[in-house]
Amino acid sequence: METEKRDKNKKRSFRREKRQTGEGQAHREPVLQQKTEREAVIELLYSVFEEGVFLHLALRRLFAEAPYFDTRKRAFITKLSHGTVERYIQLDYFLSLYSKTPIEKMKPILLQAMRLSVYQLLFLDKIPPHAAINESLNYLKKRKLQGLVPFANAVLRNINKDKERLLEELKSKHREDAIGLALPDALFSFLKKDYGLEDTIRIAKAFLSEEGGFFIRNEKGEGERVSGNIMEEERFLSGDVTIQDLSSQEVAKLAHLKEGAKILDCCSAPGGKACHLASLFGESAVVYARDEKQDKLYLIEENQKRLGLKNMRIEAWDARVEDLQFLENGEGCLDLVLCDVPCSGLGVIGKKADLRLHFSEEGVKSLQKLQREILSTVQKYVKPGGQLIYSTCTLSKAENEENRDYILSHFPYKLEKEKKFYPGEPGDGFYYASFIKKAKA
Ligand SMILES: C[S@@+](CC[C@H](N)C(=O)[O-])C[C@H]1O[C@@H](n2cnc3c(N)ncnc32)[C@H](O)[C@@H]1O
Known part of the structure; x- marks a missing residue:
């Protein structure tokens, strides 16, 4: 009733x-x-x-x-x-x-x-x-x-x-x-299917947590919980710190650092992870920071300028469209591709309360399709021995583990590392998987 x-x-x-x-x-x-x-x-x-x-x-x-x-x-x-x-x-x-x-x-x-x-x-x-x-x-x-x-x-x-x-x-x-967990029925049932009742309760309670503030990557490159308007503080304006959730900070740290590396972040606005990669790899590297939405590129540019990064190329590009410049003789030529895909955002409902209103199981299915289209294209750009990192800020298995399995069963990769972060432990819910491209036999 x-x-x-x-x-x-x-x-x-x-x-x-x-x-x-x-x-x-x-x-x-x-x-x-x-x-x-x-x-x-x-x-x-x-x-x-x-x-x-x-x-x-x-x-x-x-x-x-x-x-x-x-x-x-x-x-x-x-x-x-x-x-x-x-x-x-x-x-x-x-x-x-x-x-x-x-x-x-x-x-x-x-x-x-x-x-x-x-x-x-x-x-x-x-x-x-x-x-x-x-x-x-x-x-x-x-x-x-x-x-x-x-x-x-x-x-x-x-x-x-x-x-x-x-x-x-x-x-x-x-x-x-x-009702008790303040979730729409469809989302409650969906989480229960993926995680069982006990974990769904734990996850939903973390969404409702009163713990305030947010995380920055501080001067030492470490996560720090802060509150207030950090964007007006000198350490933010001078580019010493960046607003980034704890789990997102882990992504660029997965990269195998290398002089002169060529890197693509194919879904990069607002540029948090692309800028992190650009600063870790240094000026000999080049980071192509792309996003389908032209009107979001200014967000990456603002970050790039504030952080004084000179090794980034910021471009509008639909990641589903093949770019021949990243292929040589049909083989990928990039050292690293980061695929931080658009997703249902179930890991960040604590911050974005209205994702409750936008959730649907069909929505997750169509996102999985989009994610696979993006993956199928950009995985080609990685050179043998190079790295592909897949990440989402969601909890749905369809967008995480099922896509991991999709990569392993369709493309020549081996899984190097994966991790799921649950909301409130202490950052947002998040998932990453890092893969290494196999050399041709
Ligand atoms: C999760 S966000 C990326 C966050 C970003 N990596 C960061 O760390 O700041 C996903 C991004 O993918 C972009 N996007 C959606 N569809 C795309 C597509 N087909 N090709 C490229 N980018 C796309 C969205 O505009 C959005 O900015």
């Missing part, structure tokens, strides 16, 4: 037709000259849930459009929107217990306002209930939806009254399910 309701809700969660008709635009137009933080979040949630906009892009757009939000307010907006998206499965479950109107029949903007209030009531201790409730009600009034206010008010106040009991339920053993 619960499952059925939430599935229906998921079906309507992206009203893509609205994105095309522009109907949803109405909710992005300012209600007032300057929005309050919560008003901004309600509208942002609308674009994430109803129009399928990625959360980080919605935040970026909001901050560009509303420069009056200072650093503190931006942090608050980020916390509210990330938390509401992260917990939406639980918020909808509680709303459905207290509302006579089914979630899927609620006016979408009302649903966003209610989700935001319930998130604050249940998960943010420092926010007084009247602030959590009243700002949403005021927003509805401003949108001329006064008729919905008594309903919203009653539901929210009842949820607040039962707060302790509801939170207790989330902790109970029988709630070690999709």
Whole structure:
């Protein structure tokens, strides 16, 4: 029953037709000259849930459009929107217990306002209930939806009254399910198929971890957890440190260093691993840093300039298209190819809460197909004895172990090393496999 309701809700969660008709635009137009933080979040949630906009892009757009939000307010907006998206499965479950109107029949903007209030009531201790409730009600009034206010008010106040009991339920053993773990049913079942219940619980709890901050590769080339706006610090601006998750830092370290090496990173934006490789190999090497998306190359260039790297060639290229310059007499001529493929990102859901909304098993299948197309092309460029590194920031076996087996059964490689990182141990979930190309018999 619960499952059925939430599935229906998921079906309507992206009203893509609205994105095309522009109907949803109405909710992005300012209600007032300057929005309050919560008003901004309600509208942002609308674009994430109803129009399928990625959360980080919605935040970026909001901050560009509303420069009056200072650093503190931006942090608050980020916390509210990330938390509401992260917990939406639980918020909808509680709303459905207290509302006579089914979630899927609620006016979408009302649903966003209610989700935001319930998130604050249940998960943010420092926010007084009247602030959590009243700002949403005021927003509805401003949108001329006064008729919905008594309903919203009653539901929210009842949820607040039962707060302790509801939170207790989330902790109970029988709630070690999709709702208790704040995962959509499809993702919960998918992880359970790959990892079994116990590990799925461990993984999903790591997604919800409150441990703040992120990792940098510091002056000594070591991982260091930091917080705050490192991008404004001198050590970042001068190129002494780079923002990179712990597991991603391991990739370039797998490379067999060699004078004058020729290296390709075929999926390289924003350039974290390509720049790491370029700095480890030194100026005698050349690193071709490519990405299919022309409009992402500036991200690699920014990193290259900040780090003062002179041995990189940054180019737009679809990795599925064969490039003859990396073949000599039909044989590869590169020392190393890094294939850090586009993936479902299940290892980074802790940071990108809205990946929950974009997950589907069919999506994983089509990503596997894309990954194999890329691999089939770029594996040719490696010279005998050279190295191929395959990596993803996901946990699905289809995109990791199955692709490892695909490489071993289709191409002349032997596995040198592989590792899977689970989320929260202590970095993001990640996978890599390093292969050596066999010499021709
Ligand atoms: C996981 S990200 C790469 C992260 C990067 N290696 C780093 O460490 O910063 C995958 C990248 O692959 C790119 N991509 C997707 N399809 C591609 C294709 N067919 N050819 C080349 N790049 C592609 C995406 O634009 C995305 O930037």
